Amino acid sequence: MTISAPETPSTKIRRTPASTPGGSKVQEENILVTVRMRPLSSKELASYELVAWDIPDEHTIVSKNLAHDRNAGSGSYMFDKVFGPTCSTSKVYEAGARDVALSALSGINATIFAYGQTSSGKTFTMRGITEYAVKEIYEHINNTQQREFSIKFSAMEIYNETVIDLLNKDSGSLRLLDDHERGTVVDKLTEETISNPQHLKHLIGVCEAQRQVGETALNDKSSRSHQIIRLTIESSLRDDKECIKSFLASLNLVDLAGSERAAQANTVGMRLKEGSHINKSLLTLTTVIRKLSSGNKSGHIPYRNSKLTRILQTSLGGNARTAIICTMSPALVHMEQSRNTLLFATNAKEVRNNAQVNMIIEKKVMVKHLQQEVARLEAELRSPDLSSTSLRHLLREKDLKIEQMEREINELKLQRDQAQSQLKETKEASENRGHSSSSSQIVKRLSFNAENDPRNNNKTWRKSSTSTGILVTEIRKLEMRQKQLGDEANRALDLLHKEVTSQKLGTQDTAETIAKMLSEIKAIHATSLAPEEFQVKEKRSSSSTLREEIARLNSHERDITMLEEKLENVQRSIDKLLTAAAGEGDKTTTTPDFKSSLKKKKGGGGGLPFAALSNAANVPNILRSPCSPKSSCKLSENEIENRSPANDNNSSTNNNNGSNGEKRSSSMSVKKMQKMFKKATEDNIQSIKSYVTELKERVAKLQYQKQLLVCQVLELEEEASTEEEASTECRRRRRCGDDDVENDGNHSPWPEVFEEQRKEIIMLWHLCHVSIIHRTQFYLLLKWLEQHLDELGNASPALLGDDPPGSVTSSIKALKQEREYLAKRVSSKLTADEREALYAKWEVPPEGKQRRLHLVNRLWTDPLNMAHVRESAQVVAKLVGFCESSGGQPLSREMFELSFVPLSDKKTWMGWNLISNLLHL
Numbered sequence: 045m046t047i048s049a050p051e052t053p054s055t056k057i058r059r060t061p062a063s064t065p066g067g068s069k070v071q072e073e074n075i076l077v078t079v080r081m082r083p084l085s086s087k088e089l090a091s092y093e094l095v096a097w098d099i100p101d102e103h104t105i106v107s108k109n110l111a112h113d114r115n116a117g118s119g120s121y122m123f124d125k126v127f128g129p130t131c132s133t134s135k136v137y138e139a140g141a142r143d144v145a146l147s148a149l150s151g152i153n154a155t156i157f158a159y160g161q162t163s164s165g166k167t168f169t170m171r172g173i174t175e176y177a178v179k180e181i182y183e184h185i186n187n188t189q190q191r192e193f194s195i196k197f198s199a200m201e202i203y204n205e206t207v208i209d210l211l212n213k214d215s216g217s218l219r220l221l222d223d224h225e226r227g228t229v230v231d232k233l234t235e236e237t238i239s240n241p242q243h244l245k246h247l248i249g250v251c252e253a254q255r256q257v258g259e260t261a262l263n264d265k266s267s268r269s270h271q272i273i274r275l276t277i278e279s280s281l282r283d284d285k286e287c288i289k290s291f292l293a294s295l296n297l298v299d300l301a302g303s304e305r306a307a308q309a310n311t312v313g314m315r316l317k318e319g320s321h322i323n324k325s326l327l328t329l330t331t332v333i334r335k336l337s338s339g340n341k342s343g344h345i346p347y348r349n350s351k352l353t354r355i356l357q358t359s360l361g362g363n364a365r366t367a368i369i370c371t372m373s374p375a376l377v378h379m380e381q382s383r384n385t386l387l388f389a390t391n392a393k394e395v396r397n398n399a400q401v402n403m404i405i406e407k408k409v410m411v412k413h414l415q416q417e418v419a420r421l422e423a424e425l426r427s428p429d430l431s432s433t434s435l436r437h438l439l440r441e442k443d444l445k446i447e448q449m450e451r452e453i454n455e456l457k458l459q460r461d462q463a464q465s466q467l468k469e470t471k472e473a474s475e476n477r478g479h480s481s482s483s484s485q486i487v488k489r490l491s492f493n494a495e496n497d498p499r500n501n502n503k504t505w506r507k508s509s510t511s512t513g514i515l516v517t518e519i520r521k522l523e524m525r526q527k528q529l530g531d532e533a534n535r536a537l538d539l540l541h542k543e544v545t546s547q548k549l550g551t552q553d554t555a556e557t558i559a560k561m562l563s564e565i566k567a568i569h570a571t572s573l574a575p576e577e578f579q580v581k582e583k584r585s586s587s588s589t590l591r592e593e594i595a596r597l598n599s600h601e602r603d604i605t606m607l608e609e610k611l612e613n614v615q616r617s618i619d620k621l622l623t624a625a626a627g628e629g630d631k632t633t634t635t636p637d638f639k640s641s642l643k644k645k646k647g648g649g650g651g652l653p654f655a656a657l658s659n660a661a662n663v664p665n666i667l668r669s670p671c672s673p674k675s676s677c678k679l680s681e682n683e684i685e686n687r688s689p690a691n692d693n694n695s696s697t698n699n700n701n702g703s704n705g706e707k708r709s710s711s712m713s714v715k716k717m718q719k720m721f722k723k724a725t726e727d728n729i730q731s732i733k734s735y736v737t738e739l740k741e742r743v744a745k746l747q748y749q750k751q752l753l754v755c756q757v758l759e760l761e762e763e764a765s766t767e768e769e770a771s772t773e774c775r776r777r778r779r780c781g782d783d784d785v786e787n788d789g790n791h792s793p794w795p796e797v798f799e800e801q802r803k804e805i806i807m808l809w810h811l812c813h814v815s816i817i818h819r820t821q822f823y824l825l826l827k828w829l830e831q832h833l834d835e836l837g838n839a840s841p842a843l844l845g846d847d848p849p850g851s852v853t854s855s856i857k858a859l860k861q862e863r864e865y866l867a868k869r870v871s872s873k874l875t876a877d878e879r880e881a882l883y884a885k886w887e888v889p890p891e892g893k894q895r896r897l898h899l900v901n902r903l904w905t906d907p908l909n910m911a912h913v914r915e916s917a918q919v920v921a922k923l924v925g926f927c928e929s930s931g932g933q934p935l936s937r938e939m940f941e942l943s944f945v946p947l948s949d950k951k952t953w954m955g956w957n958l959i960s961n962l963l964h965l
């Protein structure tokens with residue numbers, strides 16, 4: 045069935061005249077549609093084919109309304125141009141392709157394609173169009189010297205719905221990709237830069253040779269694929285200094301495969317399959333054109349139904365300029381195919397494109413700046429040392445900061461832990477202090493350094509809690525150290541004395557002074573520091589013990605002060621000796637080492653050789669005695685080896701030891717021997733001086749520790765006395781009902797106290813919303829107590845003494861029974877581990893059958909000690925099962941449900957029986 049072709053109103057043919065090559069730069073326009081009718085082919089002539097179409101003017105084609113035309117009378121079609129059989133391709137190009145083709149030079153994408161049935165002259169036409177376009181493009185390039193052009197060439201064919209690179213057929217099927225800016229892109233399509241027109245023609249020839257061509261009944265060389273030759277043209281002004289404006293566009297020259305009827309084309313097998321793909325893709329093209337021609341661009345346009353329409357998408361209703369040359373055979377035999385072509389052309393005429401210029405603007409300044417930046421980065425990369433140094437520096441700084449922060453964090457953590465432990469101890473101490481009258485519970489935080497400098501945090505020996513006994517131990521240790529220091533001072537003085545005497549250095553006065561000091565220190569030790577047993581018994585400790593210890597420590601104060609003074613004197617004497625020795629040395633042979641050492645020592649105690657002298661026991665070994673030639677000689681030989689010959693020659697004489705030197709070595713001169721002894725003496729004196737300095741330091745340390753200890757002991761004393769007062773006051777309060785009445789009669793009698801306390805208890809129940817049954821029960825208990833107190837008169841139960849009245853006796857008896865009852869439950873309610881833990885805690889003797897009773901008898905025996913009360917309650921609760929259902933959960937009211945019926949099965953628990961009986965009164 046043939047669809048009649050609509051008339052095309054001439055008003056619809058709108059072409060915008062071109063101002064620059066290819067026309068205006070941005071505008072909406074219709075696709076340029078022309079029709080070219082070829083002459084009858086030799087075959088058609090041979091078969092006497094009739095010409096079915098007339099071309100009355102250059103825009104119109106009309107069917108001849110022959111008998112064969114089944115749609116006679118409606119065969120007039122108007123297009124942008126209609127070319128007759130004699131029209132040259134040059135004219136077709138001129139009128140139907142030129143403007144569009146040259147648009148690519150000004151940045152507008154352009155597409156020219158030939159559409160028509162097989163053997164209608166598409167390839168014939170497109171070959172010519174391409175040739176003219178290339179020619180003119182190069183002419184334009186040559187005539188536009190102010191711009192710089194570059195042309196790239198690529199070519200593809202769509203054969204049986206696969207895209208093939210005609211410049212590289214081996215690459216196989218190419219993929220189509222969707223690009224947001226460029227639309228559909230053929231992936232990995234070869235693109236070759238064209239150097240000149242000949243190069244371009246050569247490549248076109250290569251593509252033609254590569255294209256799928258086959259023989260059909262209608263065409264000896266029928267194109268079996270759609271061919272797209274693409275010229276990508278980029279141009280920019282040569283003299284633009286600040287800004288680069290580039291036009292970039294593609295010119296697509298498309299030679300479609302021809303639609304064919306299998307019957308007419310007489311295709312079978314491969315050709316039939318090819319024809320099927322060709323027709324299918326052309327049908328999609330037709331549909332796209334038809335839909336676009338309806339003006340409904342926003343509706344679905346099936347571009348994706350074929351690769352041809354996908355690739356040509358921007359040329360069909362997109363931003364490109366498009367020209368379609370529809371080719372047709374004049375023969376009557378192809379009338380229907382020709383009519384379909386004209387219908388397609390008619391629809392295509394209605395399609396409007398929105399042509400746009402593709403301009404790339406590159407600011408030269410920006411480019412220059414970026415180039416500089418790139419150069420800088422490249423230079424930086426080339427010199428990695430520089431960048432890595434600064435990086436290393438930064439990293440190091442960061443590391444140091446992190447280290448410092450970690451130290452601070454650790455310090456803060458330490459402080460936090462200390463504060464928490466202090467808080468805990470304070471809490472415990474205050475709890476214990478409130479109710480304990482026994483000095484054995486006194487705890488006190490004591491912090492001092494027993495072995496080292498107390499100001500040294502790292503080595504501070506911290507004892508968070510210590511008993512009085514430990515304090516006494518520390519006092520004894522201090523005394524011991526004091527004694528040791530005295531001994532060491534003795535030894536030092538002794539050695540010094542010997543040294544001075546043997547060497548006769550210094551004045552006679554100095555030697556005498558030292559001898560005197562030595563005897564004094566010995567006397568001090570003989571009188572004040574008798575050896576003591578170093579065992580302190582914890583149990584023996586008490587406030588009085590502490591006071592005794594402090595008194596004793598204070599009595600040593602004088603000794604320590606004296607020791608300090610003596611050591612000070614010794615040091616002064618040594619300084620004198622050293623000065624004398626130096627003076628002597630100046631005149632004679634004082635060694636350079638000694639001089640420098642002297643200078644250093646005078647500079648202050650900080651540089652003293654404590655490390656060498658820190659162990660007092662080593663001091664005698666460190667000192668080199670001139671009286672022990674064996675060691676001296678050994679040392680001296682070493683020294684001699686290291687000594688310069690000049691010094692040896694200048695050595696002064698010292699006759700005192702000359703004979704010894706001769707005895708030790710016949711080869712050693714007397715002078716050398718004297719020099720050795722002299723050096724040893726100097727060293728010894730220096731060592732003694734250092735040692736004495738160290739002793740002084742240690743005495744000062746001892747003093748500090750002693751003061752610290754005294755402070756702690758005084759604080760303990762103060763606390764103990766406060767607690768004693770509190771305890772006394774407590775006892776007084778407990779007795780007030782009795783004693784105070786007796787004393788002045790102003791205080792309330794016991795019944796009033798009882799009444800007052802009962803009100804307080806009832807108010808407490810009220811405030812705590814205690815179960816009213818429990819209130820009632822305890823109220824009755826109180827009532828029972830009140831009754832019995834009445835029987836006792838105005839006496840407090842606390843003062844019942846050893847001979848209580850009968851009712852109280854029965855209570856005591858009931859309590860005893862209750863304890864026995866609970867003791868029996870110890871085995872069943874507590875595990876073996878729990879029992880052992882409790883025995884240990886409550887100091888139950890390890891042996892004996894009555895351990896359970898022992899334990900229970902210790903419960904609830906110290907009503908003023910809240911810790912005792914709490915722990916007793918815990919044990920009893922466990923024994924009677926209050927804790928059984930808790931499982932770590934909060935206490936519930938049900939735990940305290942009391943039975944108001946006689947405890948028939950718990951008759952031994954007489955305490956509750958008594959209360960229950962009251963309820964039945």
Ligand SMILES: Nc1ncnc2c1ncn2[C@@H]1O[C@H](COP(=O)(O)OP(=O)(O)OP(=O)(O)O)[C@@H](O)[C@H]1O
Nearest residue numbers: 082161162163164165166167168263266267301302
């Ligand atoms: N305008 C023309 N003037 C003279 N000869 C022409 C013209 N157009 C086409 N021919 C000749 O017609 C024959 C078929 O042309 P062509 O191969 O270009 O058709 P086609 O549409 O490309 O066919 P197919 O679709 O099968 O490839 C060729 O021999 C060609 O030389």
